[in-house]
Amino acid sequence: AQKVTQAQTEISVVEKEDVTLDCVYETRDTTYYLFWYKQPPSGELVFLIRRNSFDEQNEISGRYSWNFQKSTSSFNFTITASQVVDSAVYFCALDNFNKFYFGSGTKLNVKP
Amino acid sequence: SAVISQKPSRDICQRGTSLTIQCQVDSQVTMMFWYRQQPGQSLTLIATANQGSEATYESGFVIDKFPISRPNLTFSTLTVSNMSPEDSSIYLCSVGTEQFFGPGTRLTVL
Numbered sequence: 699a700q701k702v703t704q705a706q707t708e709i710s711v712v713e714k715e716d717v718t719l720d721c722v723y724e725t726r727d728t729t730y731y732l733f734w735y736k737q738p739p740s741g742e743l744v745f746l747i748r749r750n751s752f753d754e755q756n757e758i759s760g761r762y763s764w765n766f767q768k769s770t771s772s773f774n775f776t777i778t779a780s781q782v783v784d785s786a787v788y789f790c791a792l793d794n795f796n797k798f799y800f801g802s803g804t805k806l807n808v809k810p
Numbered sequence: 811s812a813v814i815s816q817k818p819s820r821d822i823c824q825r826g827t828s829l830t831i832q833c834q835v836d837s838q839v840t841m842m843f844w845y846r847q848q849p850g851q852s853l854t855l856i857a858t859a860n861q862g863s864e865a866t867y868e869s870g871f872v873i874d875k876f877p878i879s880r881p882n883l884t885f886s887t888l889t890v891s892n893m894s895p896e897d898s899s900i901y902l903c904s905v906g907t908e909q910f911f912g913p914g915t916r917l918t919v920l
Contacts, residue, residue, distance in 0.1 A: 733909060741900060743911035745811065789852065796841065798909065800853045
């Protein structure tokens with residue numbers, strides 16, 4: 699069965715701190731995609747990254763970085779030097795042959 | 811990335827009525843999806859909208875309650891039928907393998 703677990707329901711940090719959002723997934727398939735989305739208070743879903751199961755290279759985009767480890771079925775997301783504008787709910791998702799499974803989301807509060 | 815618009819952006823409806831939500835994309839896409847996000851919850855896939863054929867519904871969602879149209883490769887509609895307060899949610903469409911999302915429709919049913 700496919701499943702995405704985001705164990706951290708809510709995280710609070712102070713601005714400029716680094717923060718890592720955890721994502722653990724389950725699938726029996728060898729081909730799949732993993733995603734991260736940001737949902738600010740306004741409600742829209744902002745696409746952050748899509749990674750296929752054959753590409754385990756870590757990715758960095760500005761203050762954002764992603765660590766994909768197939769051995770532990772994890773796809774963690776780190777924000778470096780967090781800012782107040784990073785406050786949002788972050789969703790991890792698994793795409794298994796166009797069947798999408800979202801995690802329950804992690805609410806990140808960045809305080810000034 | 812695709813530019814996706816949804817109409818209406820929000821609505822307040824009475825119990826027992828129906829609402830049709832539109833999703834428009836600025837380019838042709840093969841795959842379009844409809845999701846529901848209940849208050850404080852994650853997203854749940856309702857169905858995949860296929861151009862030229864019936865939509866494919868996920869477990870727990872039926873065509874009578876959520877009829878979907880996909881007349882061409884840039885447009886789809888989702889109707890929420892015979893609404894009850896439990897249908898109060900954000901409804902989102904997404905497109906493509908990258909799953910870019912529209913801005914969502916906030917529905918409140920009284």
